Amino acid sequence: xxxxxxxxxxxxxxxxxxxxxxxxxxxxxxxxxxxxxxxxxxxxxxxxxxxxxxxxxxxxxxxxxxxxxxxxxxxxxxxxxxxxxxxxxxxxxxxxxxxxxxxxxxxxxxxxxxxxxxxxxxxxxxxxxxxxxxxxxxxxxxxxxxxxxxxxxxxxxxxxxxxxxxxxxxxxxxxxxxxxxxxxxxxxxxxxxxxxxxxxxxxxxxxxxxxxxxxxxxxxxxxxxxxxxxxxxxxxxxxxxxxxxxxxxxxxxxxxxxxxxxxxxxxxxxxxxxxxxxxxxxxxxxxxxxxxxxxxxxxxxxxxxxxxxxxxxxxxxxxxxxxxxxxxxxxxxxxxxxxxxxxxxxxxxxxxxxxxxxxxxxxxxxxxxxxxxxxxxxxxxxxxxxxxxxxxxxxxxxxxxxxxxxxxxxxxxxxxxxxxx
Ligand SMILES: [Zn+2]
Numbered sequence: 001x002x003x004x005x006x007x008x009x010x011x012x013x014x015x016x017x018x019x020x021x022x023x024x025x026x027x028x029x030x031x032x033x034x035x036x037x038x039x040x041x042x043x044x045x046x047x048x049x050x051x052x053x054x055x056x057x058x059x060x061x062x063x064x065x066x067x068x069x070x071x072x073x074x075x076x077x078x079x080x081x082x083x084x085x086x087x088x089x090x091x092x093x094x095x096x097x098x099x100x101x102x103x104x105x106x107x108x109x110x111x112x113x114x115x116x117x118x119x120x121x122x123x124x125x126x127x128x129x130x131x132x133x134x135x136x137x138x139x140x141x142x143x144x145x146x147x148x149x150x151x152x153x154x155x156x157x158x159x160x161x162x163x164x165x166x167x168x169x170x171x172x173x174x175x176x177x178x179x180x181x182x183x184x185x186x187x188x189x190x191x192x193x194x195x196x197x198x199x200x201x202x203x204x205x206x207x208x209x210x211x212x213x214x215x216x217x218x219x220x221x222x223x224x225x226x227x228x229x230x231x232x233x234x235x236x237x238x239x240x241x242x243x244x245x246x247x248x249x250x251x252x253x254x255x256x257x258x259x260x261x262x263x264x265x266x267x268x269x270x271x272x273x274x275x276x277x278x279x280x281x282x283x284x285x286x287x288x289x290x291x292x293x294x295x296x297x298x299x300x301x302x303x304x305x306x307x308x309x310x311x312x313x314x315x316x317x318x319x320x321x322x323x324x325x326x327x328x329x330x331x332x333x334x335x336x337x338x339x340x341x342x343x344x345x346x347x348x349x350x351x352x353x354x355x356x357x358x359x360x361x362x363x364x365x366x367x368x369x370x371x372x373x374x375x376x377x378x379x380x381x382x383x384x385x386x387x388x389x390x391x392x393x394x395x396x397x398x399x400x401x402x403x404x405x406x407x408x409x410x411x412x413x414x415x416x417x418x419x420x421x
Pocket of ligand 1: 214
């Protein structure tokens, strides 16, 4: 397979899939700012946008009600309907009333902690309160009262556990001198960083990854399979029947052994031809013959990888021949309900940098999305990979990064049954 253009990838850490604000203008006051990357990623969303004049005002303070709204929107918490006001100074005519009551209903805000029933919604929110709100919003458990900061003594004991946990999870950072400065107001730039980290933290463990191997190379059995086994990650083999059993290619017995270990076998077409150059009848042969061959040899035919991307939309013959798994694999066989922003398919070879690779995984975390990697062969550690291939070190790096993020590794069929977008 070749890489299709729509996959050309995301270079930024974060694109949040929330409704964009009405202000689409580029921001005019964040270029070169230390938090630029976070601000730009967040400003395209309804979590925290720019102002109608094109500014973002990164050094302005965030008020209590503004931060609470951002938190509710960032975590996509459904906003409550009408209720009795929980605070004396936020009634139901206030713009922030629904967000504040949603925060109360979700246990993020506790009216009993207020002084004289007041929230003071328009005042700048101090760092220590932000820490408490985000810990509650993420439902993280507070273990101890140790903050880890040099000025921990200045932090009221009831807040210390929250400050400790946001440090431990890298949700908020302290100052270079080792202090937390609990009562400092939070600027919009600082809030952007905190919200990006919060969105990331809330998505951990929800996305998943699939690793596919095309063309039946024996190196998959020899070099990739053992590494998959050591991590407990299944893989997917897409085979060209005419290759199986040839020199340097996998055998039927090897494919079966991998299936026993949870791998999936699928078809990579009969002759690896450009489907767009073929007639419907020829395509149907490309699809049906390997499927029959796989069945006859006692292998799965769980899904199908077309050899080259389609440049035009739905190809009826392809979707006619293959079932749900196929329909969701690769967005070009565009049978709803595929959401292409939640599914990325990309070649894992030397053309994909480590930064791009980790960005893809981060995207899967943030969106709860699905990344499908594919490659042709896996060389031994220390060896130069073949064209469109990788070596064991690269595969191990990928697995480490997947593990770090708590992403699930699934076969194509499992991915489809988990989430058909
Ligand atoms: Zn191919």
